[in-house]
Amino acid sequence: MTTIDPVENLATLIRCPSVTPAEGGALAALEAMLVPLGFAVQRVAMSAPGTPDIENLYARIGTEGPHLMFAGHTDVVPVGDAAAWTHDPFAAEIADGQMYGRGAVDMKGAIACFAAAALGHMADRGWIDKGGLRRGSLSFLITGDEEGPGINGTPKVLEWMRARGEAPDACLVGEPTSSKAVGDEVKIGRRGSVTVRIIVHGRQGHAAYGHLAENPIPKLARMIDRLSSTPLDAGTPRFQPSSVEATVVTVPNSAGNVIPASARAVLSVRYNDLHTRPAIEAWVRDKCEAVARELEARFDLAFAGTHEVFVTEPGPLAAAVSSAVEKVTGRTPALTTNGGASDASFIRGLCPVIELGLRNATAHQVDERVPVADLLTLTAIYRQLIEAYLG
Ligand SMILES: [Zn+2]
Numbered sequence: 609m610t611t612i613d614p615v616e617n618l619a620t621l622i623r624c625p626s627v628t629p630a631e632g633g634a635l636a637a638l639e640a641m642l643v644p645l646g647f648a649v650q651r652v653a654m655s656a657p658g659t660p661d662i663e664n665l666y667a668r669i670g671t672e673g674p675h676l677m678f679a680g681h682t683d684v685v686p687v688g689d690a691a692a693w694t695h696d697p698f699a700a701e702i703a704d705g706q707m708y709g710r711g712a713v714d715m716k717g718a719i720a721c722f723a724a725a726a727l728g729h730m731a732d733r734g735w736i737d738k739g740g741l742r743r744g745s746l747s748f749l750i751t752g753d754e755e756g757p758g759i760n761g762t763p764k765v766l767e768w769m770r771a772r773g774e775a776p777d778a779c780l781v782g783e784p785t786s787s788k789a790v791g792d793e794v795k796i797g798r799r800g801s802v803t804v805r806i807i808v809h810g811r812q813g814h815a816a817y818g819h820l821a822e823n824p825i826p827k828l829a830r831m832i833d834r835l836s837s838t839p840l841d842a843g844t845p846r847f848q849p850s851s852v853e854a855t856v857v858t859v860p861n862s863a864g865n866v867i868p869a870s871a872r873a874v875l876s877v878r879y880n881d882l883h884t885r886p887a888i889e890a891w892v893r894d895k896c897e898a899v900a901r902e903l904e905a906r907f908d909l910a911f912a913g914t915h916e917v918f919v920t921e922p923g924p925l926a927a928a929v930s931s932a933v934e935k936v937t938g939r940t941p942a943l944t945t946n947g948g949a950s951d952a953s954f955i956r957g958l959c960p961v962i963e964l965g966l967r968n969a970t971a972h973q974v975d976e977r978v979p980v981a982d983l984l985t986l987t988a989i990y991r992q993l994i995e996a997y998l999g
Pocket residue numbers: 681714715754783784
């Protein structure tokens with residue numbers, strides 16, 4: 609059951625061990641919260657060859673516009689070193705005014721707050737016993753595959769929604785965007801993200817007879833250096849500079865006197881609104897080909913990642929979110945585009961999207977936790993937004 613208390617809702621969700629791709633009971637728990645409020649809840653299962661089957665959820669109340677959708681995920685990252693946690697990561701214990709648990713801020717907390725805010729909005733008007741919402745529509749798009757490959761999650765649910773004519777007017781994503789205080793940062797865009805895999809091919813041989821072999825390691829090293837040390841840009845008014853970070857280097861070799869046959873690297877490129885995905889791929893290829901000509905390298909490149917750069921230019925949605933934050937906290941939020949990729953980049957194709965959630969300080973960490981006071985603040989902000997948006 610949903611309660612008007614986000615803390616209780618969050619405890620219910622944290623106690624479901626929904627580490628991607630496991631549903632863990634989290635979507636069932638959310639369904640049990642939303643049905644009594646009058647939401648029509650649909651569980652949307654998706655699968656694809658070579659990827660885990662994923663459960664998602666779409667719930668809507670109301671049939672008319674304006675239609676405000678809340679989007680997020682109930683899946684969580686693994687707990688890591690379980691013994692290092694001060695409190696059981698799936699027990700939702702409260703100590704010193706903070707609730708501990710995996711997903712507390714990323715992002716079961718925001719789901720718990722939005723459910724509480726929706727209930728509060730309807731209960732205040734005496735609508736709960738009269739079938740729920742009487743003006744506009746509210747919906748939830750909740751995936752179980754945001755922290756994983758993301759293939760059977762939000763992008764597929766959006767296709768499913770399109771096929772059914774579900775077209776929200778605006779979307780709020782509940783990722784933990786806040787920094788020092790709840791509502792201090794609202795994301796209006798995100799950089800795009802591409803993963804680059806490079807394999808440089810060589811010829812195995814004796815380290816003492818290098819001229820009879822072909823060592824791929826110096827060639828790969830120069831490619832990594834070239835990609836890492838050539839600036840893509842200096843940033844734009846809305847975005848920080850694009851960046852290239854080498855994250856993995858591997859050589860299938862354990863013998864110190866053997867030149868290996870190949871060397872591999874993975875790089876993570878984050879690009880801003882000066883670039884497109886094809887242009888980034890062409891830039892990477894160009895840099896690698898230049899090195900290949902200098903050092904006579906043979907290489908293969910592969911690109912992965914589906915998050916495109918996007919920005920929602922400030923308009924009615926950003927104004928409504930800013931004003932909700934101001935009413936509750938007295939602070940004007942900064943509209944930023946920093947941080948990692950999120951599902952907002954998929955939703956952008958459907959409707960204007962903005963992100964506002966809890967503070968991200970402990971996301972993905974051991975002892976992930978959220979102050980109870982933050983849950984109350986975020987619920988109040990969401991409630992203001994619902995009231996302003998639905999009128
Ligand atoms: Zn998240």
